[in-house]
Amino acid sequence: MMLPTLRRTALAIGVCLPVLLSGGCLRQAPDTVAEPGVLRFWNGFTGPDGATMERIVKRFEKDTGLRVKMQIIPWATYYDKLTLSLAYGGAPDVFICHANRLAEFARYDVMRPVDDLISADEGLDLRDMLPNILAAARYDGKQFGIPLDCHPQGLYYNEKLFREAGLVGPDGRARPPATLAEFLDAARRLTKDTDGDGRPDRWGFAFTWLRTNWITFISQFGGSILNEDLTRSAINQPANVEATRLMADMITRYRIAPKPEGFDSWMGFRQGRVAMAIEGIYMLSSLEEQQGLAYAGAPVPQFGRRMAAWGGSHVMCMPRKLPDDRVRLAWRLIRYLSDNSLDWAEGGQIPIRRSLLKDPRFRAMRVQSAFARELPYVVFEPASHKSTEIMPFYDAAIEASLLGIQSPQQALDEAHRRIGQVMARP
Amino acid sequence: MKAGRIALHLAMTAAAIAFVAPVAWMLVMSFLPESEIFQPVPHWWPEHPTWSNYLELWKRAEEAPVPRWFFNSALVAAVGTSSYLLLSSMAAYAFARLNFPGRDPLFFLILATLVIPGQVTIIPVFLILQRLGWFNTYYALIVQGLSGVFGVFLLRQFFLTIPRELEEAAVMDGCTRAAIYRRIILPIGKPAIATLGIFSFLGSWNDFMLPLIAVNENEMRTLPVGLMIFLGRYTMQYGLVMAAAVVATIPVIIIFLLFQRHIIRGVVLTGLKG
Amino acid sequence: MTQRTEERLTAYAFIAPYLALFIAFLAAPVAYGLYISLHDWHVLGQSRPFVGLANYAALLQDDLFHRALMNTAYFALLTVIPGNAVSLLLALALNARVRGETLFKTLYYLPVVLSVAVTAIIWRWLYSTEFGIINHYLSLLGGPRPAWLNSPALAMPSLAVMSIWWGAGGNMLIYLAGLRGIPDEYYEAARMDGAGALARFRHVTLPLLRPALLFCLVMSLIGSSQVFGQSYILTGGGPHYSTLTVVLYMYQTGFSLYRMGYACAVAYVLFALVLGLTVIQYRLVAGRREDMAA
Numbered sequence: 002m003m004l005p006t007l008r009r010t011a012l013a014i015g016v017c018l019p020v021l022l023s024g025g026c027l028r029q030a031p032d033t034v035a036e037p038g039v040l041r042f043w044n045g046f047t048g049p050d051g052a053t054m055e056r057i058v059k060r061f062e063k064d065t066g067l068r069v070k071m072q073i074i075p076w077a078t079y080y081d082k083l084t085l086s087l088a089y090g091g092a093p094d095v096f097i098c099h100a101n102r103l104a105e106f107a108r109y110d111v112m113r114p115v116d117d118l119i120s121a122d123e124g125l126d127l128r129d130m131l132p133n134i135l136a137a138a139r140y141d142g143k144q145f146g147i148p149l150d151c152h153p154q155g156l157y158y159n160e161k162l163f164r165e166a167g168l169v170g171p172d173g174r175a176r177p178p179a180t181l182a183e184f185l186d187a188a189r190r191l192t193k194d195t196d197g198d199g200r201p202d203r204w205g206f207a208f209t210w211l212r213t214n215w216i217t218f219i220s221q222f223g224g225s226i227l228n229e230d231l232t233r234s235a236i237n238q239p240a241n242v243e244a245t246r247l248m249a250d251m252i253t254r255y256r257i258a259p260k261p262e263g264f265d266s267w268m269g270f271r272q273g274r275v276a277m278a279i280e281g282i283y284m285l286s287s288l289e290e291q292q293g294l295a296y297a298g299a300p301v302p303q304f305g306r307r308m309a310a311w312g313g314s315h316v317m318c319m320p321r322k323l324p325d326d327r328v329r330l331a332w333r334l335i336r337y338l339s340d341n342s343l344d345w346a347e348g349g350q351i352p353i354r355r356s357l358l359k360d361p362r363f364r365a366m367r368v369q370s371a372f373a374r375e376l377p378y379v380v381f382e383p384a385s386h387k388s389t390e391i392m393p394f395y396d397a398a399i400e401a402s403l404l405g406i407q408s409p410q411q412a413l414d415e416a417h418r419r420i421g422q423v424m425a426r427p
Numbered sequence: 428m429k430a431g432r433i434a435l436h437l438a439m440t441a442a443a444i445a446f447v448a449p450v451a452w453m454l455v456m457s458f459l460p461e462s463e464i465f466q467p468v469p470h471w472w473p474e475h476p477t478w479s480n481y482l483e484l485w486k487r488a489e490e491a492p493v494p495r496w497f498f499n500s501a502l503v504a505a506v507g508t509s510s511y512l513l514l515s516s517m518a519a520y521a522f523a524r525l526n527f528p529g530r531d532p533l534f535f536l537i538l539a540t541l542v543i544p545g546q547v548t549i550i551p552v553f554l555i556l557q558r559l560g561w562f563n564t565y566y567a568l569i570v571q572g573l574s575g576v577f578g579v580f581l582l583r584q585f586f587l588t589i590p591r592e593l594e595e596a597a598v599m600d601g602c603t604r605a606a607i608y609r610r611i612i613l614p615i616g617k618p619a620i621a622t623l624g625i626f627s628f629l630g631s632w633n634d635f636m637l638p639l640i641a642v643n644e645n646e647m648r649t650l651p652v653g654l655m656i657f658l659g660r661y662t663m664q665y666g667l668v669m670a671a672a673v674v675a676t677i678p679v680i681i682i683f684l685l686f687q688r689h690i691i692r693g694v695v696l697t698g699l700k701g
Numbered sequence: 702m703t704q705r706t707e708e709r710l711t712a713y714a715f716i717a718p719y720l721a722l723f724i725a726f727l728a729a730p731v732a733y734g735l736y737i738s739l740h741d742w743h744v745l746g747q748s749r750p751f752v753g754l755a756n757y758a759a760l761l762q763d764d765l766f767h768r769a770l771m772n773t774a775y776f777a778l779l780t781v782i783p784g785n786a787v788s789l790l791l792a793l794a795l796n797a798r799v800r801g802e803t804l805f806k807t808l809y810y811l812p813v814v815l816s817v818a819v820t821a822i823i824w825r826w827l828y829s830t831e832f833g834i835i836n837h838y839l840s841l842l843g844g845p846r847p848a849w850l851n852s853p854a855l856a857m858p859s860l861a862v863m864s865i866w867w868g869a870g871g872n873m874l875i876y877l878a879g880l881r882g883i884p885d886e887y888y889e890a891a892r893m894d895g896a897g898a899l900a901r902f903r904h905v906t907l908p909l910l911r912p913a914l915l916f917c918l919v920m921s922l923i924g925s926s927q928v929f930g931q932s933y934i935l936t937g938g939g940p941h942y943s944t945l946t947v948v949l950y951m952y953q954t955g956f957s958l959y960r961m962g963y964a965c966a967v968a969y970v971l972f973a974l975v976l977g978l979t980v981i982q983y984r985l986v987a988g989r990r991e992d993m994a995a
Contacts, residue, residue, distance in 0.1 A: 047490075077659060082643055084959060088744045089557045109745035262830070262851040390958050401941045406853055419765065432799070439794050443808040446866065449823045450811060452834070456826070469834045518719035525712035526705075533716075540727055542979045544927050546948050547972045550955050550965050551730035551737060574722040598704075604711040633816035635930045640956060651818035655934055658822055665826060672819045679814045687807060694871060695878040 039068045040330055041093035043083065044315075045076035049286040053348040061337045067330060080389075087111040092320040094331040098146065100137035100314040101382035107140035108386035113319040114143040118332050125336065134353040137381045138316040146318035147339050150350035153312035153379045154213055154281045155372040156302060157288070160295040162203075162276040166190045177299035181247075184277075184302045188257035191276040205257040207266035207275040208248070208403065212392070213311040214279050215399045218244040220380040221305030226395060227424070231385040234420035236395060237413040244305060245402050245409035252403060261403055281313070282372045285349035298368035300375050312379035314353070351376065387423055394419040450676075457481070457670040464665050480670035491660065493671050495646055496653035499568070501678070503638075503649055504631040507569045511627050512620055515578030520608045522579065523586035524594070534583070541576050546636065553640045567641035568649065572631060578623050585619040586612055622693040625686050629679055650675040738965035745959065756966035766967065768942050769950040772857065776946060777925040779861035785917055787869045792876035793906075806877075810870035817867075817930035824863045825850070825935055850936055853943040860931045860944060868924075872917040879913035880906070919982040923975055947971050 046054045051073045058069050086092040106112045138146045163175035170176035178184040188205025208214050224240030251258045269275035271291045288296050301310045317335040342352040351373050398416035401407040458476040522534045561567045638649040742749045828849035836846040849859040891901045929948040938945035955964030
């Protein structure tokens with residue numbers, strides 16, 4: 002017969018089901034059990050970042066005699082897992098949460114405020130931390146964690162292409178643009194059709210992560226997504242329209258950037274097909290591994306009326322339901338990571354402590370120290386508990402504007418209506 | 428007339444190419460070295476065929492555990508299908524042959540749920556799995572499929588066509604009902620059960636939505652959901668992605684080729700489409 | 702123990718395991734889902750207040766949901782009739798008793814056994830703007846190089862073509878069985894009356910194939926109203942909401958935003974629609990029976 006006889010099928014069930022039901026070897030043991038003396042620490046640091054963190058955590062174990070079980074979950078699925086663990090149990094003792102995701106957890110009261118721990122910890126000098134970054138981890142007047150770092154985006158540029166295009170300073174070194182006029186001029190000179198098919202194959206500039214690039218632009222024009230007290234949509238304000246139009250113009254009018262469709266812009270920068278890109282400091286490691294690429298970093302040029310650059314921050318947090326003895330251990334890990342955030346910075350991050358920013362070791366980090374100049378005016382995504390919910394709407398508006406599906410005004414009006422509806426709900 | 432036949436044959440061949448070429452191309456691409464993938468002119472035949480994509484799959488097993496996903500898919504499909512056949516055939520026998528109070532209303536109730544689209548229950552099922560603590564376990568991947576309505580319906584119809592005389596004789600001989608199920612109903616019902624089994628296996632192997640919500644640990648994924656994560660992570664390594672897709676496809680192709688007749692007859696009998 | 706008790710006990714023992722699972726994972730979730738849809742139910746929420754029909758009322762106002770409904774209807778329009786036409790054409794060709802019929806049948810059916818993930822992986826590459834074979838051959842013919850999945854106008858049709866390719870073989874088999882069930886004498890009789898091939902198709906094939914046609918059309922319609930994987934994997938609902946379908950919207954609301962109450966309301970509206978389609982099918986089939994009885 003072609004199929005196993007039913008007797009055999011029944012036998013198979015007889016064998017398999019008990020194994021499964023006994024929760025035996027085949028059941029993935031969820032990593033939820035709290036072992037005494039072992040801290041569970043979740044983050045999304047894959048790749049080189051993860052290796053750096055691993056090293057710091059190893060040292061913490063050696064220095065303190067405590068054990069840390071670190072679980073790296075790729076960001077793509079990280080928040081799903083974190084949310085479910087906070088809702089249904091199994092949450093770790095310490096977890097990383099991006100500053101702009103923090104409000105949602107804080108509002109649902111699943112995170113532990115750390116104000117009492119800060120004031121009880123005499124060794125911690127809060128004044129050493131940059132106040133604007135510290136504030137990004139605050140919600141409703143409470144501090145929900147300690148920022149491990151800040152990661153603003155800045156201008157990466159290809160030094161070799163700059164030199165070839167004669168974009169050099171008096172010292173003969175590539176000179177990054179600082180104003181819109183300089184930027185457009187440089188980008189025009191860098192955009193080239195080398196194979197003569199009428200389409201540029203080398204671009205002066207390319208948008209990489211549309212959302213964060215856009216936030217940099219609108220912030221420079223004085224715009225924002227929500228109103229000041231984060232209760233209503235302000236996304237179709239004139240400043241945002243103007244900034245979005247400038248971005249669209251870079252594609253269609255100035256023709257210095259490719260349409261963001263079917264083109265891997267960051268890969269383009271790595272391979273020298275794109276001369277400038279505005280990306281986060283955390284992308285540094287992917288440039289370091291690119292052979293033969295001469296890159297450098299500078300603050301984002303001033304496109305609008307003021308300086309601004311999108312940034313994020315990895316905040317170290319604890320779940321609400323954590324017994325006191327574990328809170329003390331968790332705090333020791335958080336303190337240790339904060340104290341040693343210079344090591345962390347090496348992989349492509351910026352510490353938020355003034356003392357560390359002045360450290361010669363940090364100043365030797367070329368790109369990091371260039372981007373660190375942006376820290377005073379770094380802009381975070383809105384710290385509303387509706388952040389994740391409104392994100393797809395501005396994503397869609399940016400995409401529609403840059404692909405020419407809608408005019409910036411139309412796109413932002415539509416986003417305004419949708420975000421307005423979301424904000425109107427409690 | 429002859430020209431017409433030739434034209435028909437040509438058209439059918441063209442259609443066959445359209446249906447098979449994409450699958451064939453997946454296979455070819457999985458053997459292309461990276462240098463031959465991003466080419467302005469697509470390579471229909473590798474100049475330098477290589478196993479490197481498959482080896483790479485093996486090497487990346489830590490971040491993208493394709494072998495583990497394969498095991499998960501196979502386990503879930505095998506255990507799920509065999510349990511499904513056992514439970515459905517038992518229930519179908521009871522509904523077809525045994526008299527008990529409430530039989531017909533109960534059967535009607537079960538049948539009525541056929542009109543409920545699977546997606547309607549996906550959120551409550553997710554919450555129930557969470558509450559049971561089965562999230563991220565094999566139970567979550569298997570257990571919902573076991574209560575499928577279609578199998579009971581189909582097998583009951585089939586069992587009803589079995590002549591009663593056979594059983595009556597057995598009852599005379601002192602056989603219990605359970606023995607009748609085992610010795611008479613199951614052997615006679617084999618073709619229907621086999622067909623149902625093939626479709627259940629294919630359905631389980633290819634299922635996308637339930638595994639998507641029932642687990643979120645990388646190690647617990649089944650192939651279709653794992654592949655999707657894979658696609659997101661290795662946008663630029665298409666040879667690797669295609670190799671993973673081939674691995675996910677080979678079992679269903681083998682089953683399809685082996686049991687073609689069953690499948691084709693099954694579609695016709697039941698309107699099931701794999 | 703009497704025979705009757707034995708029969709009853711056996712019956713209960715035989716249905717008990719199935720029934721337990723049926724209740725736990727099918728019947729109870731249906732009721733539970735309805736219950737959830739009447740609450741403001743966030744996964745992280747400490748309280749889940751009862752809100753009555755507020756979620757349903759909000760759906761009426763939610764133009765993204767309307768968009769999802771329209772998109773789903775559009776997908777159905779693009780797949781149901783064209784898809785069944787393809788299936789029917791293939792079945793008619795197979796029914797002509799050509800050489801290699803079994804091989805052709807196998808090849809046409811092959812894509813049906815693929816999973817949606819594999820199908821999407823293959824087609825994403827075929828549709829690739831820069832490197833896809835579709836654009837390659839188009840440009841050889843002097844055509845443009847459209848961004849199939851990145852253009853709001855083309856994305857849904859692209860998903861539809863892929864879905865037809867994926868599923869046409871299933872209905873084809875049903876049509877083929879229907880065609881084989883039509884006795885040759887009918888055609889002979891029509892031929893005697895001097896009917897041409899087209900007339901024979903219209904007056905003999907189509908009427909006699911009506912049950913199969915109805916069944917396939919309605920099942921395709923129900924199936925396409927639940928489309929999910931294609932847009933979830935290939936486009937994520939974009940560009941610019943052009944491939945956002947009802948089930949995808951439900952999934953995003955439930956599993957990205959964790960607004961379970963609202964997502965369940967979406968699910969129940971979908972349920973009502975599918976139920977409506979099923980009733981229509983039942984009516985049509987019943988109507989046909991009356992036709993035949995008359």
